[in-house]
Amino acid sequence: MNRRELLQFMAIAGAASAAPRWVLAAGRQTPNGKHLVSIFLRGAADGLTLCAPLGDSRYFDARPTLALEEATALPLDGFFGLHQAAGGLKTLFDDGDLAIVHAVGLASAQRSHFEAQSAMELGIDAFDPAPADGWLGRYLAGIAADSPLTGVALDKAVPKSMAGIDHALALGAIDEFSLQLDSRAQAALGEAYAADPLLAPTAEAALNAAEALVPISELPLGEGYPAGPLGTGLADAARLILGESGLVAAAINSGGWDHHDNQAVQIEPLLAELGDALAAFRADLGPHWSNTTVMIQTEFGRRLRENASAGTDHGHGGVMLIAGGGVNGGSVYADWPGLAAPDLTAGEDLAVTMDYRQVLAEMLARQFGVADLAGIFPGWAPGPWRGIFQTSAGARSGSTTYASESGRSNRRTARTSGPGKKSLQIPAIPAGLLP
Amino acid sequence: MNSSEFRRLVQLANRITYGANRQLMQTAETLGYEGFVDWQLDDEAFDDSELEGLLASLLPTLTMDTQALYDHVIEEENFGAPQRDLLIATLIRRTFSPRQLFERMVEFWSDHFSVPANDLTLALFKFTEDRDLIRIHAMERFETLLQGDARSPAMLFYLDNFSNTADGPNENYARELLELHTLGVDGGYTENDIKEIARVFTGWSIRLPGEFVFNFFSHDWASKQVLGQQVQPTGLDEGELVLSMLAGHPSTARHVITKLARRFSADLPDARLIDDVTETFVSTHGDIRETLRRLLLHPLVAETPALKFKRPNEFTGGLARALETELTEQSLLATFETLNSAGHVPFDWPAPDGYPDHRSYWQSTNGLLVRFNSAAAWTEQLGEQSAVLRQAAAIPEPIAQIGFLAETLRPQGLEPSTRRRMLRYANRLDERERPAALAAWLLSGPGAQWR
Numbered sequence: 008m009n010r011r012e013l014l015q016f017m018a019i020a021g022a023a024s025a026a027p028r029w030v031l032a033a034g035r036q037t038p039n040g041k042h043l044v045s046i047f048l049r050g051a052a053d054g055l056t057l058c059a060p061l062g063d064s065r066y067f068d069a070r071p072t073l074a075l076e077e078a079t080a081l082p083l084d085g086f087f088g089l090h091q092a093a094g095g096l097k098t099l100f101d102d103g104d105l106a107i108v109h110a111v112g113l114a115s116a117q118r119s120h121f122e123a124q125s126a127m128e129l130g131i132d133a134f135d136p137a138p139a140d141g142w143l144g145r146y147l148a149g150i151a152a153d154s155p156l157t158g159v160a161l162d163k164a165v166p167k168s169m170a171g172i173d174h175a176l177a178l179g180a181i182d183e184f185s186l187q188l189d190s191r192a193q194a195a196l197g198e199a200y201a202a203d204p205l206l207a208p209t210a211e212a213a214l215n216a217a218e219a220l221v222p223i224s225e226l227p228l229g230e231g232y233p234a235g236p237l238g239t240g241l242a243d244a245a246r247l248i249l250g251e252s253g254l255v256a257a258a259i260n261s262g263g264w265d266h267h268d269n270q271a272v273q274i275e276p277l278l279a280e281l282g283d284a285l286a287a288f289r290a291d292l293g294p295h296w297s298n299t300t301v302m303i304q305t306e307f308g309r310r311l312r313e314n315a316s317a318g319t320d321h322g323h324g325g326v327m328l329i330a331g332g333g334v335n336g337g338s339v340y341a342d343w344p345g346l347a348a349p350d351l352t353a354g355e356d357l358a359v360t361m362d363y364r365q366v367l368a369e370m371l372a373r374q375f376g377v378a379d380l381a382g383i384f385p386g387w388a389p390g391p392w393r394g395i396f397q398t399s400a401g402a403r404s405g406s407t408t409y410a411s412e413s414g415r416s417n418r419r420t421a422r423t424s425g426p427g428k429k430s431l432q433i434p435a436i437p438a439g440l441l442p
Numbered sequence: 443m444n445s446s447e448f449r450r451l452v453q454l455a456n457r458i459t460y461g462a463n464r465q466l467m468q469t470a471e472t473l474g475y476e477g478f479v480d481w482q483l484d485d486e487a488f489d490d491s492e493l494e495g496l497l498a499s500l501l502p503t504l505t506m507d508t509q510a511l512y513d514h515v516i517e518e519e520n521f522g523a524p525q526r527d528l529l530i531a532t533l534i535r536r537t538f539s540p541r542q543l544f545e546r547m548v549e550f551w552s553d554h555f556s557v558p559a560n561d562l563t564l565a566l567f568k569f570t571e572d573r574d575l576i577r578i579h580a581m582e583r584f585e586t587l588l589q590g591d592a593r594s595p596a597m598l599f600y601l602d603n604f605s606n607t608a609d610g611p612n613e614n615y616a617r618e619l620l621e622l623h624t625l626g627v628d629g630g631y632t633e634n635d636i637k638e639i640a641r642v643f644t645g646w647s648i649r650l651p652g653e654f655v656f657n658f659f660s661h662d663w664a665s666k667q668v669l670g671q672q673v674q675p676t677g678l679d680e681g682e683l684v685l686s687m688l689a690g691h692p693s694t695a696r697h698v699i700t701k702l703a704r705r706f707s708a709d710l711p712d713a714r715l716i717d718d719v720t721e722t723f724v725s726t727h728g729d730i731r732e733t734l735r736r737l738l739l740h741p742l743v744a745e746t747p748a749l750k751f752k753r754p755n756e757f758t759g760g761l762a763r764a765l766e767t768e769l770t771e772q773s774l775l776a777t778f779e780t781l782n783s784a785g786h787v788p789f790d791w792p793a794p795d796g797y798p799d800h801r802s803y804w805q806s807t808n809g810l811l812v813r814f815n816s817a818a819a820w821t822e823q824l825g826e827q828s829a830v831l832r833q834a835a836a837i838p839e840p841i842a843q844i845g846f847l848a849e850t851l852r853p854q855g856l857e858p859s860t861r862r863r864m865l866r867y868a869n870r871l872d873e874r875e876r877p878a879a880l881a882a883w884l885l886s887g888p889g890a891q892w893r
Contacts, residue, residue: 049793118633119621121795163785164798164806177806183783184808187815195867195883196814202859203888206751206805210888213807213814262792267602267614315610316602321617353633 041333041375041399042299043256044244044288045143045168046237047128048281050265051120053319054308054326054357056274057093058107058339062086065346069312073270073319083107087339092275095282099330104289104296106334106395108327108366109341112307112359116352118321120265123306127363128168130384138385140171143256145383146371147172154253155215156223161240166258173208176216181224181243186217223250229291237261237284241301245291248299264305268316285330297332300374300396302367308357311346324357327366333374333397340393365389373398443471445855451475452854453748456893457706458482458738459542460759463766464830466542467853479738482543483731485581490539497534501527508570512651515566525565525789528572532788533777536755537762538769547580547730548572549755550705551587552789553796554698555623557596559789567596567652568789584698584728585689588623592646592685593654601794604647606640608662616640618794619688626700629693631669638666642673642680695723701799702733707743708750709800715742748892751801754784756893757813761820761885764851766829773824780816784809817886821878834877844868844880851884860889 059075060066062085067074080088081097087109089097099105117123117133126133130142140148147158148171158175160166169175178184186193193214200210226246232238240259247254261281266273281303289296308325324344330336342360344350352358368389371377373396380389443451451470455462458479462470470478498505503523506514515523539545552572559568571594579586591597592615598604603615616639621627645661648654656678666673666680669687673680688694699720703711715737722736723729737743752760758777767773781787785808791797798804825831830850837843844864848856856864864880871879884890 118617119627120793121621122627160806163783163808164803167802170802177808179783179785179808184811186811188818191867191870192818192879192883195863195870196887198863198866199860199883199887199889202863205801206810206888206891209805209807210810213811216807217811265614265793267612268605314612315607316605316612318602318612320613 040298042244042248042254042295043143043146043370043375044241044259044299044301045256046240046259046261046301046303047124047166047168048264048303048305049120049124049260049262050305051123051307051309051321052264052277052305052325053266053270053274054109054305054324055311055319056090056270057278057326057328058083058087058089058109060086060109060343060346061088063346066311069346071313072317073313084339086343090275090278092279093282095279095284095286096328097282099282099285099289100337103336104332104334105285105328105330105336107339108329108361108393108395109339110324110344110357110359111327111341111361111363111366112323112325114359114362116307116323116356116359118307118323120306120321125167127304127306128166129170130168130364130367132362132387135386141166141168142367142383143168143258144171144175146375146377147175147256149377149379149382150255155212155219156247156252157255159247159254159256160258161243162236162258162260166260169256169258174212176212178216178220178243180239181220181246184217184220185224186214219252223247223252226250229287231283231287231290233280233283233287235261235280235284237280238287241284241288242291245288248292248295266309266318267314267320268318270313270318289330300329300331300333300370302370303328303330304363310356311351312355322356323352324359327363329366329370329395331374333399335394335397340395361393362387365393366395369393369396375399447475449854450744451478453893454478454738454744456748456756456760457743457750458546459763460536460545460756461761461763462853463763464850464853466763475744476739479735482541483581483735485541485544488541488544490541493535493538493540497531501531503527503569504531504573508652511570512566515562521562524562524569525559528559528565528569529778529788530774532572533774533781534769536759537777543734544581546705547734548576549788550702551576551580553791553799554701555587555591555597556791556794556796557600557789558792560792563599564596565789567594567599567648570594570652571596572789581730581734584694584723584730585686588689589682589685591623592619592643592681595648595652595654598646598648598654603643606644606646607657607660608641608644609660611637611640611644611662613637613640615643622795624688624697625691625693626697629691629697634667635669638668638673639684641666642668642684645677646681689728692720692724695720695728698728699723699733699737703737703743704799706734706737707746709802712742715740750893751805752891752893753797753799753804754781754786754809754812755788757784757891758816760890761817764885765820765824765831765881767820767824768827768829770824770827773827776816776820776824780812783816784812813886813891817882818879821882821885825878831877831881834881840868840873840876843877847877847880847884851881852889854889856889860887 061077061080075090079091081091082088113123113126113133115133128141129137152174158169160177163177163179165175165177197214200207223246228242229245232242244257292299304327305325308322309319310322313319344358344360348354364384364387368380369392452462455466455470473481503511514520536545557568559565575590575594601615601618602612606612613636616636620631625631641662645657647657661677663675665675668684699716703715719737723733726732758780834843834847837846867883868880
């Protein structure tokens with residue numbers, strides 16, 4: 008087989024496998040004017056700092072230097088609290104625009120960053136056979152792409168979660184995504200790429216998107232966004248939504264959450280950045296906020312007991328944060344497993360009592376009207392909805408399959424008595440190698 | 443030499459160098475496939491004193507010893523120097539060093555033992571790790587690199603082992619050592635192996651200005667159980683023994699060879715290729731030159747069409763080398779800016795797994811847009827610095843000029859349909875803009891993105 012034959016073969020084989028059966032079965036779904044922003048906190052953000060179980064004294068015992076100080080933590084519901092730097096999150100929570108899910112994650116413990124991220128992005132459990140496409144890619148594949156800006160990664164590359172559709176865009180930053188070629192050069196490159204079946208869809212999408220982004224890039228950037236990938240990513244997501252670009256889903260990455268040492272110092276600015284970025288995003292969106300969901304995930308939680316470097320090693324159960332106009336915010340949703348040794352996974356990690364897909368599935372069904380969840384999470388079926396999301400008008404018919412509505416009564420029931428008096432000590436900067 | 447043999451040589455050059463150009467292809471034609479491989483494998487026979495001398499005069503940090511470097515960076519507050527100088531030296535060497543396969547292996551190990559140089563401490567330690575470990579042993583034995591990496595302040599600091607003590611083990615290094623550096627995620631280890639190996643490396647730490655130190659008193663002096671084997675508490679030897687065990691483990695051989703085959707042949711390397719090259723790796727006790735030789739001469743590499751989508755640094759290297767662009771501030775800056783926009787600045791990947799090495803990551807709209815813009819800007823703005831474009835501009839006759847550009851920038855040849863498209867485009871261009879525009883079209887077109 009020569010190269011040309013091989014390319015032709017791959018193109019044919021690729022096209023055949025790229026058409027998921029469920030699209031044919033379920034027909035095209037309409038996005039109902041809804042927008043999803045998927046944020047992945049890379050490195051395994053510590054769930055016990057993101058949303059600290061202040062009502063459990065074992066938390067303070069296990070985290071002598073890292074536990075949030077009860078006096079300065081921002082209380083959520085008498086049991087959980089937020090870091091004092093996360094004021095932006097607290098405001099959203101109090102306004103009913105932020106829901107927190109705890110003790111959530113991959114059902115099977117997977118403590119490798121790369122494997123756990125991959126499983127979550129592909130929409131499978133750890134150790135399941137890997138499909139070629141990601142859960143967002145499968146969602147997007149069911150939606151008529153009438154805009155070149157349907158699925159967008161506000162990053163240099165498309166994340167695995169969006170794999171599986173040809174038209175997913177990696178934009179980097181909108182202001183930098185402009186084509187510096189005259190029309191003759193564009194046309195000539197377009198012709199050249201049309202002859203390469205493996206690269207043609209990407210080249211075509213790049214050329215079309217550059218054109219479609221011209222009016223979006225002329226929109227002013229909103230105010231109040233913090234510097235960093237969360238702020239710039241959400242500011243660009245806001246422009247895509249406000250500019251009515253046809254955006255269905257955007258993906259944003261935030262790195263630097265792997266805190267094996269010196270965690271208190273490292274996590275504080277990230278929590279502030281996250282809260283401030285979401286607050287600026289909500290303010291910017293105005294009426295579009297009600298049609299927008301921001302889904303924030305991380306690959307796993309970190310170990311209950313802190314290590315000697317004032318950091319935490321890899322754990323299991325973690326946290327998801329969901330912001331938007333369609334969430335039943337102001338609540339922490341969890342079947343709280345507790346922190347006593349027998350309740351911990353492998354005797355040391357917060358257990359997972361809710362599969363992360365349960366949250367994604369409820370969002371897709373209730374907010375986005377996805378009827379065929381088996382097409383997005385093959386081989387897995389959700390349990391009764393937890394009431395994390397409101398049922399959007401357009402989505403109602405799609406979600407009738409799941410009649411066993413249990414609503415908010417299924418929320419975390421564990422409430423322990425107040426914790427002993429603990430204080431947050433500033434951790435020693437490990438080994439202070441350099442100024 | 444017939445044309446299919448010549449195409450095979452161009453492909454080899456594009457795989458084991460940062461890009462074919464006229465001079466390299468002349469050498470390749472003289473040496474033939476196997477001769478070219480052996481020429482590049484014998485990296486110590488190259489005289490690159492001219493380039494290294496130039497770099498040393500340009501970047502005085504390159505020749506400072508650890509103490510002098512520390513003083514220069516910390517005491518004299520040249521905080522940006524290590525990251526900047528390491529980056530500049532790396533970009534220049536990749537484009538201009540005659541030891542091209544060696545530079546590609548430096549890149550390979552920099553991904554394998556990935557340490558980002560994006561803060562002051564990491565940059566300072568990465569700087570000496572690159573110079574004193576990776577660049578010394580890139581073509582020697584795998585175990586030498588592994589043992590050296592475990593003791594390198596860069597890795598000790600990045601994965602926190604410097605603060606791993608008997609009282610409070612830190613598992614970060616132990617986990618990535620098994621998952622990324624040696625056995626691979628399916629290589630047959632347990633969570634308990636990670637914990638036990640973390641205990642083995644307690645006390646492995648750093649002493650200023652940037653040296654390895656074994657802290658006797660923070661080592662865990664109880665015995666450990668690693669991969670079913672008892673490790674007696676002998677101190678520093680325990681770690682060396684475990685690294686040796688891991689270096690010789692069959693899972694490590696398979697893991698490293700799979701990555702090597704992925705880098706030099708295809709995203710999903712043939713299972714038979716991996717079996718064969720793994721056998722060489724095992725029988726030579728991880729000899730990198732012998733392993734590479736087996737891989738590159740293997741029919742499943744030598745006879746396989748170009749199916750690797752170039753990573754951004756292979757694109758920028760190819761651009762600079764094919765155009766025979768001189769080293770100037772502008773050309774260096776253009777390379778850096780392209781890599782920055784594409785997300786492929788050397789030593790800047792934030793996670794310990796190194797930059798991805800598969801098409802599904804790099805083939806993105808952003809990735810192609812950057813290539814379109816970069817080739818256009820490069821040919822328009824750096825034309826005077828390109829020997830190829832200067833020569834093309836001096837050819838008055840359009841057909842001869844087009845032929846020269848095609849032959850020089852795409853030595854593997856153009857398919858007739860591509861040639862027709864090129865002529866159609868050339869017809870729409872005026873004489874003055876034609877050489878740069880056609881060069882950009884060739885270098886950012888689909889044919890130039892595969893190797």
